[in-house]
Amino acid sequence: MHIKLNTVIPISNLPEYKMHLACWNGENQPLDVFVKSRDEWEQWNTWRGQKDEFNREYIFSLIDFYPEADTWLFGGVYKVMSRGTQNYAHSYKVKLVESSTGLIGRLKIRFKRPARAKAVRLENYYDHLVVSEILKECYSGETFGGYENINLDFRKLELIVKNGKQDWKAALENVKGVYLITDKSNGKRYVGSAYGDSGIWSRWACYVGTGHGWNDELTKLIRQEGIEHAQKHFQITLLEYRSMKTDDNAIIARECYWKDVLLSRGQFGYNKN
Numbered sequence: 001m002h003i004k005l006n007t008v009i010p011i012s013n014l015p016e017y018k019m020h021l022a023c024w025n026g027e028n029q030p031l032d033v034f035v036k037s038r039d040e041w042e043q044w045n046t047w048r049g050q051k052d053e054f055n056r057e058y059i060f061s062l063i064d065f066y067p068e069a070d071t072w073l074f075g076g077v078y079k080v081m082s083r084g085t086q087n088y089a090h091s092y093k094v095k096l097v098e099s100s101t102g103l104i105g106r107l108k109i110r111f112k113r114p115a116r117a118k119a120v121r122l123e124n125y126y127d128h129l130v131v132s133e134i135l136k137e138c139y140s141g142e143t144f145g146g147y148e149n150i151n152l153d154f155r156k157l158e159l160i161v162k163n164g165k166q167d168w169k170a171a172l173e174n175v176k177g178v179y180l181i182t183d184k185s186n187g188k189r190y191v192g193s194a195y196g197d198s199g200i201w202s203r204w205a206c207y208v209g210t211g212h213g214w215n216d217e218l219t220k221l222i223r224q225e226g227i228e229h230a231q232k233h234f235q236i237t238l239l240e241y242r243s244m245k246t247d248d249n250a251i252i253a254r255e256c257y258w259k260d261v262l263l264s265r266g267q268f269g270y271n272k273n
Contacts, residue, residue, distance in 0.1 A: 005129035014123035053119035105138035172201035
């Protein structure tokens with residue numbers, strides 16, 4: 001049985017609302033922005049394009065929940081306090097409507113986006129919005145889905161580490177392992193390992209802090225291109241994991257194995273040895 005949104009958030013003055021369908025802007029996913037900073041997410045609702053999309057009193061904001069198709073996370077209701085005239089700038093001034101805060105980041109909605117629309121009249125789609133789920137707590141980032149399924153863009157890893165996601169931290173600080181960093185801008189690979197007493201969590205946190213983890217070739221790259229290169233192009237994958245009791249030499253041997261398999265030395269990668 002489908003639960004319509006109008007039974008959870010009843011709105012009588014629909015013609016006063018525009019619905020904001022916040023999606024990938026070519027650089028950032030709004031869902032990642034929401035997890036990282038509420039202030040930065042609010043800025044997404046102040047952007048004025050040439051069409052003056054938010055030309056009504058209220059903005060009903062939805063965030064593309066990109067891990068699931070046709071699913072949106074409720075991002076709040078904003079009242080437009082004023083509108084500047086400058087296009088392609090943050091020229092709206094908005095205020096969060098307090099009555100909407102309880103479901104922000106918790107309410108998930110099923111809805112198929114009409115073409116590439118960014119802002120639509122709420123009354124045209126309100127009756128088609130279906131509640132998918134109401135989370136117990138505000139969404140705080142991707143949940144740990146098992147060691148065998150770790151394949152993260154650098155920005156996702158950055159959010160996980162900086163937010164101290166406890167499910168990820170608990171899992172990764174208690175294992176050693178071998179991992180792969182792929183530079184999607186050129187296809188080059190780097191195979192690394194985490195051993196000793198620090199576990200994978202500590203090793204990957206170093207990458208988040210530096211972009212290169214103090215590996216020679218990656219350090220050269222990031223010093224030249226900046227950490228933005230890692231944020232934009234790096235993908236990190238866990239190849240193998242072992243218990244903390246595993247001898248470090250066994251981990252190093254598996255690291256060498258994967259370097260050979262993935263040809264991560266020389267022209268195809270960033271490993272020096």
